[in-house]
Amino acid sequence: MSLNKFSRTLTQEVTNPAAKAMLYGIGLTPEDMEKAQIGIASTGYEGNPCNMHLNGLSVHVKKGIQENGMVGLIFHTIGVSDGMTNGNEGMSYSLPSRDIIADSIENVVGAQWYDGVIAVVGCDKNMPGAMMALARLNRPGMLVYGGTIRSGNYKGEKLDIVSAFEALGKKYAGTISDEDYEGVIRNSIPGAGACGGMYTANTMASSMEAMGLVLPNSSSYPATHEGKKAECLAIGAAMKVLLEKNICPRDIMTRHAFENAMTVVMALGGSTNAVLHYLAIAHSAGVEFTLKDIQDISDRTPLMADLKPSGKYYMEDVLAIGGMPAILKYLWKEGYLHGECLTVTGKTMAENLTDAPDLDFDAQKIIFPKSKALKSSGHIQVLYGNLATEGAIAKITGKEGERFEGLAKVCDREEDVMEFLSKGEIKAGHVVVIRNEGPKGGPGMPEMLKPTSALMGAGLGNSVAMITDGRFSGGTHGFVVGHVTPEAQEGGNIALVKDGDKITIDAVDNKIILHVSDEELAERRKLWKPKVSPHTSGVLRKYIKNVASASLGCVTDL
Incomplete structure (x- = not known):
C-alpha cells in the first residue's frame, strides 16, 4: 500500500517538476520521493x-x-x-x-x-x-x-502562575511584604x-x-x-x-x-x-x-x-x-x-x-473513588435565565457553595475591578459584574484571572461572586460564572445591570436571574448603546466581524 497518498502529487506527477526540484533543493533524495x-x-x-x-x-x-x-x-x-x-x-x-x-x-x-x-x-x-x-x-x-x-518554591511553599496573581491581591490587602511579594514572583515559574x-x-x-x-x-x-x-x-x-x-x-x-x-x-x-x-x-x-x-x-x-x-x-x-x-x-x-x-x-x-496500572486509593489522595467523590456531579454547570438566555458557564466545585445571592457591583471593563478593589469598594455579598469582555466586546473574550486571583488574595474569594461575558482561566477558583450570552456588546441583559440590582446564581437548579422586571429592563434598553470598538482594522477587527457566540464555541467559520 502506498503511504504517500497526498505528497505524490508533488513527488510523482510529471506536471509538477518545479515542486520536485524544490524538494531536491531542501535536501531530499530520489529515495525520499517515494516516502x-x-x-x-x-x-x-x-x-x-x-x-x-x-x-x-x-x-x-x-x-x-x-x-x-x-x-x-x-x-x-x-x-x-x-x-x-x-x-x-x-x-x-x-x-x-x-x-x-x-x-x-x-x-x-x-x-x-x-x-x-x-x-x-x-x-x-x-x-x-x-x-x-x-x-x-x-x-x-x-x-x-x-x-x-x-512547581516553584518560596520559603517552603509550592508555587505556580496563580501564586503570582494572588500575591497582587495580598499586596492590595497589605498582607504580604515587598520582599515576599518579589520572592513569590521570582520563584513561581522554575x-x-x-x-x-x-x-x-x-x-x-x-x-x-x-x-x-x-x-x-x-x-x-x-x-x-x-x-x-x-x-x-x-x-x-x-x-x-x-x-x-x-x-x-x-x-x-x-x-x-x-x-x-x-x-x-x-x-x-x-x-x-x-x-x-x-x-x-x-x-x-x-x-x-x-x-x-x-x-x-x-x-x-x-x-x-x-x-x-x-x-x-x-x-x-x-x-x-x-x-x-x-x-x-x-x-x-x-x-x-x-x-x-x-x-x-x-x-x-x-x-x-488493559495493562495500565490501577489507582491505589489507600496510597494516594489525588484521585478519589466515586463513593468518596468531592462532588456528586461535575463542577461545570450550564446556567440559564434572564441574564443568560443563551447560556452561561459556572465553575462550582462545591467548596464555594452552590447558590449565591447578592447585589451587583458593575464593572464596565476588567480594569474597574482592580480599581474598585484597591479603593475598598468591593464588599462581601457583592456580585461583581464584568461586562463588555465578550468575543466581540472584549474583543477576544479575555480571561478574568487577574481580578479573581486578586479577590482571592484580598480574602474576598469566599464572600463575593463574579459574573462576566468574558471567560475565566483554568487557574480561576471561587464562585464564578463566565460565557454569559448574549454578551453585552450584542445587547444581552448583562449590559443593562446597575449597581445594587439583586442577582441570584443557582448551580443546583442551573439558573442565573437578574431581579429586575421586564418593564424596567425595557426602559433601560432604550438608553443603551453598544460601545464603539477602537479596532477598525487588523486581526481583531476581522475577529469581531466573524466570531460566533460563546454558546457556539466562538468559531469564526460559520
Missing part, C-alpha cells in the same frame, strides 16, 4: 515557558519519523502566552490565536500536500487550535503535549512547561488523551521528564500505523470520543475553557455537540480530583500515581468512558488501558 511526507507543526517560541522547549521536542519527533521510513518536515505556527497577557489588553489576542493556529496548520498541510501531520503543542490555545486543524484536514495525525511545568495545575493546558492535554489523539501518558509527563523525549521518538512508529491503516482524525473524534474528553474534564475539575474549545473542535469535526450535551455529562460525572486550582495537588504529581492511563482505566472500569473508541495507537481505548 510519505509528514508535516510537524511546532508551536514553539522563546517567549513563553509553556512553549520554549517545543522546537527541541519537534526535532525528536522528526528523528522518530525518519527512523520509520518517512520524511519529516518541521514548520511553525504562532502562540500567545495567556499567563503574560492576563489582565492587560494583550489578552484580546489570546482566543483569536486559537483560530489562527488552526487556519495556519490547515493552510500549510493543505498547500504542501503532506500525507499526515503531527502537532507539538504546549499552551492553552495551541491544543484546541491544532485539534481543529486535524479535524478539518482529516489526514492521519496526532498531537504531542509538551508537558506540565514543575522553567519549561505549561501552567502546573488542572488549568486550561493540562485540562486540554488530559482530555485529548481521553479522546485518543495522543500516545498514552502524553499528558502525564512533565516537560523536563525523560519520558517526554522517549514519547517524541515513539511518534514515528505510531504515525506509520495510522498511515498503513488509514486511520484519520475523524475516525477517532467521534461523538463518544467527545463524551470521553468532557467526562475527564468533569472528573478532574478542569477549566471552563474546555467548553468553548470542545464546542469549536466538534464543529470542525462535523460532530453535533452542544451545551446541553455538556450539562448531561456534568450531571452524570462526579468530581474526583483534588487538583489545583481548587484542590491541593499539581499535574506533576499525577505521574507518580500511574499517570493519566491509571485515571482513565478507573473511569472506564466504572462505566464513565466509552472503551470502544479508536485511538492513535491503532487500538481502542479499552485495549490501551
